[in-house]
Amino acid sequence: MIQRNWLYQTGHASLEMGKLFVRMFAASGSQKVMAWPAIERAIAERCLPVLPGFLLLSSLLSLVIIRIVTVTAQSYGLSEFALEVLVRTLVLELLPLYSAIFVALRISLPARRAHSDIAQAWAGLLASLLFTGLASILAAALAYLMVYGLSPWGLGSYIGAVGKIFTPAMSFIFLMKTLAFSLAVALLPAGLAKANELQAFTRLIALLLLVEAVSLVGNYA
Amino acid sequence: MTPLTDEQVGRRAKLLIVLTAFLLVGSIVFILYARGAFESSQRLTLITEDSEGATVGMSLTFAGFQLGRVTRIRLGEDGNAHLEVDIPQSEAHWLKTSSVFTLERNLLGGTRLKAYSGILDDPVLPDGAVRPLLRGDATADIPRVAGTARELLENLQSLTGSDSPLVRSLQAIEVASQRLASDRGALAVLMGNLEGADRLQEAIGDLQQLIAATNEKVLGVGPSGRPKSADRLKERLTPAGTVLSDPPTGPPASTLEAVNETLQATQATLRKAQESLTKLDTVLEDTKAITGNARAASQDLEQLRYEVETSLRTADELMRDLQRVWPLSQDPEKGLALP
Numbered sequence: 001m002i003q004r005n006w007l008y009q010t011g012h013a014s015l016e017m018g019k020l021f022v023r024m025f026a027a028s029g030s031q032k033v034m035a036w037p038a039i040e041r042a043i044a045e046r047c048l049p050v051l052p053g054f055l056l057l058s059s060l061l062s063l064v065i066i067r068i069v070t071v072t073a074q075s076y077g078l079s080e081f082a083l084e085v086l087v088r089t090l091v092l093e094l095l096p097l098y099s100a101i102f103v104a105l106r107i108s109l110p111a112r113r114a115h116s117d118i119a120q121a122w123a124g125l126l127a128s129l130l131f132t133g134l135a136s137i138l139a140a141a142l143a144y145l146m147v148y149g150l151s152p153w154g155l156g157s158y159i160g161a162v163g164k165i166f167t168p169a170m171s172f173i174f175l176m177k178t179l180a181f182s183l184a185v186a187l188l189p190a191g192l193a194k195a196n197e198l199q200a201f202t203r204l205i206a207l208l209l210l211v212e213a214v215s216l217v218g219n220y221a
Numbered sequence: 222m223t224p225l226t227d228e229q230v231g232r233r234a235k236l237l238i239v240l241t242a243f244l245l246v247g248s249i250v251f252i253l254y255a256r257g258a259f260e261s262s263q264r265l266t267l268i269t270e271d272s273e274g275a276t277v278g279m280s281l282t283f284a285g286f287q288l289g290r291v292t293r294i295r296l297g298e299d300g301n302a303h304l305e306v307d308i309p310q311s312e313a314h315w316l317k318t319s320s321v322f323t324l325e326r327n328l329l330g331g332t333r334l335k336a337y338s339g340i341l342d343d344p345v346l347p348d349g350a351v352r353p354l355l356r357g358d359a360t361a362d363i364p365r366v367a368g369t370a371r372e373l374l375e376n377l378q379s380l381t382g383s384d385s386p387l388v389r390s391l392q393a394i395e396v397a398s399q400r401l402a403s404d405r406g407a408l409a410v411l412m413g414n415l416e417g418a419d420r421l422q423e424a425i426g427d428l429q430q431l432i433a434a435t436n437e438k439v440l441g442v443g444p445s446g447r448p449k450s451a452d453r454l455k456e457r458l459t460p461a462g463t464v465l466s467d468p469p470t471g472p473p474a475s476t477l478e479a480v481n482e483t484l485q486a487t488q489a490t491l492r493k494a495q496e497s498l499t500k501l502d503t504v505l506e507d508t509k510a511i512t513g514n515a516r517a518a519s520q521d522l523e524q525l526r527y528e529v530e531t532s533l534r535t536a537d538e539l540m541r542d543l544q545r546v547w548p549l550s551q552d553p554e555k556g557l558a559l560p
Contacts, residue, residue, distance in 0.1 A: 037227065040234035044225060048233055078330075126241055133244035160287050163255025164278055171252055 013191025013203070020190040021183070024121050035118050042123035047130070050106045054131055055138065058098065062090055062139040066146045079147075083158065086143045087165050091136045092174055092219075097212055099131040100181035104204050108185050109192070121186040128182035170219060177215035184208060257290065260309040265289070265346065267322050267334075269354035272302030274332030275324060281306050283336045288312045291334065304334075304354065317343035318350075325357040431507060438504050439525065484543070491536060501529060 066086055073082035108124040140162070148154035166174070184207045192200040225233070253259065265281075272294055280287040289308030297303045308316065320338040327333070334354075346352075380387050400409035405418035412418045504522070 037230075041225075041230045043237055044230040044233040047237055081330075126237060130237060130241040130244065133241065133248065136248075137244070157287065159255045160280070163252065163257065164280070164290070166252045166255065167278060171249075 009195075016190040016193070017187035020117055020121055020187050023118055024186075038119035039122045042119040043126055046107045046120075046123045047127040050102075051131075051134075054099075054102055054106075055134060057102070058095065058131075058135040059138050059142060061098065062095070062135070062142050063146075065090055065094070066139070066143050070146055083143060083147055083161050084165060087140065087162055090139045090143070092165075092170070093212070093216075095135040095139055096132045096174075096178050096181055097208060099135050100128055100185050100208055101204070103128045103131055103182075104185045104188060104208075105201075108189050109197075109200050109204065117190055120189060124186035124189075125182045128185045129178065132178050132181070173215055173218045177211060180211045180215075181208060184211060257307065257309055260311065262289070262307040262309045263313050263348035265306045265308055265316070266349070266351045267304040267306060267324075267354040268297070268299075268301045268351060269304065269324060269356060270301055271356065272304060272324075274326045275302070275304055275334065276332075279332070279334055281308070281322075281334045281336055283312075283315050283338065288315060288336060306334075314345050316346040317341065318346055319343045320346060320352070321355065322352055323355045323357050434507055435504065435522075438500055438507070439522075487539065487543075494532065494536065497529070498533075501526075 069086050069089070070079070070082045073079050073085065103124060107127050108120065144154065144158050148158070185204075188200075188204055188207065192203060195203065269275075275291065275294055277291055277294060279291045281289040281291070289306045289312065291304050292307045293305040295303050295305075315338060316336055317338045317340060319340050320336050323335050323337070325333045325335060379385060382388065397410050400415075401407060403409055403415070405415060405422070408418040408421060409415055412421060505526075
């Protein structure tokens with residue numbers, strides 16, 4: 001009974017999310033013109049206020065992890081691998097997941113009954129992409145500063161190391177994963193219109209972890 | 222919070238959208254730049270028998286700096302691995318025609334591809350050059366090292382086994398050191414067993430007692446710095462000797478008294494000699510117990526005996542002379558008996 005209920009709910013949510021996705025991208029020109037002011041308002045009112053808090057939190061998280069990794073690597077005499085480990089763990093895996101959760105909790109889910117759903121979806125999508133990009137760049141810069149300090153002479157080798165990590169396949173999977181996270185965050189409210197807070201959060205985490213697992217398989221399997 | 226005007230909303234939303242687009246495009250461009258997509262590069266092909274550990278994307282370093290990157294590894298028609306390396310034009314001048322390339326495998330960490338340019342005046346490596354790749358493998362020696370280590374361990378095992386010569390020697394040393402630490406000390410080690418050491422100690426003790434007894438009995442004094450027994454005997458016998466040195470010239474009445482005194486003196490001397498003789502007897506009995514180690518002492522004793530004998534013979538002659546010149550007693554066998 002429970003399983004049938006769960007299946008029904010999941011199917012219904014997926015259907016609603018699909019409908020929203022189609023409406024987001026396949027709307028006719030006149031509808032788009034109609035929706036544009038609402039989209040702009042959603043983006044400006046929902047994304048901008050939470051941006052400073054997000055940057056503060058994400059840089060704090062990054063600093064803690066960077067510090068742990070560099071100190072550990074140094075104690076084992078493996079400092080040369082610290083930057084690679086940091087870029088792989090922070091930029092590629094942790095920060096996109098963290099950004100998606102943050103955007104979902106602060107932007108998408110709270111307003112799932114309040115705003116026009118298309119505008120809300122676009123705001124969530126844009127916020128997720130923007131926050132992920134900003135957090136990744138911030139973390140990369142912090143990692144460089146923690147390892148090399150303010151000296152510019154490590155820049156060449158650091159850029160080389162980053163270039164070595166972002167192989168074409170890795171870059172493509174990273175891009176796809178970020179897009180999938182953003183879409184999940186954007187479309188989730190449509191599928192969770194009737195769910196309570198806990199259900200919404202659980203489903204959000206499950207969906208994001210599913211995307212993360214698929215990307216990990218693609219990267220390392 | 223006052224609601225934003227449409228104009229403010231539009232400006233802020235456009236700013237965010239532009240920022241997002243810029244981030245997306247910028248990231249892609251940055252990654253392309255970091256991977257060297259915008260630099261004209263030249264190709265270098267390195268040939269090696271075994272490309273194990275080499276991966277696409279690994280760096281070719283020169284003096285620790287990255288020069289280029291492996292873009293492709295393929296198995297050539299000659300059965301060798303061909304590593305194709307892309308080197309940016311800006312860095313290519315470090316590679317000379319005389320440069321040497323090595324692939325080093327470490328125990329820990331990745332494999333390293335290195336270039337060494339010894340002569341920097343040589344002409345620059347041309348585009349599309351093909352060079353051999355030398356292998357430096359830290360793990361290649363492991364089987365040989367492991368074999369040697371095993372041999373060493375076996376030797377060590379046979380050396381430290383419970384019945385090995387080393388252990389037996391150590392046990393013997395332990396027994397010897399135990400004996401050294403015992404009451405008998407080095408004697409027990411020299412004699413080989415405790416009983417032998419005991420016997421030697423007893424013998425030395427006996428010898429000491431014997432020497433002490435000899436000193437006491439022969440010289441009548443303590444052990445150190447005393448005149449020899451012969452001298453003392455001579456001293457005792459000298460008065461009789463002086464008497465004997467005078468030739469007898471009949472029995473004149475005037476000399477009777479003198480002779481009588483002389484005889485008394487002689488008698489006393491002889492009594493002392495007799496006492497000495499009895500002492501000598503006991504000494505001789507003791508001397509019988511002397512072992513071979515006491516030869517020096519027995520030599521002294523022989524000399525002493527000889528001297529005593531000489532003295533006795535002298536005394537005997539004196540007595541005979543007395544019997545002849547002084548017919549108080551016809552029978553010399555009766556011994557010295559004065560009227």
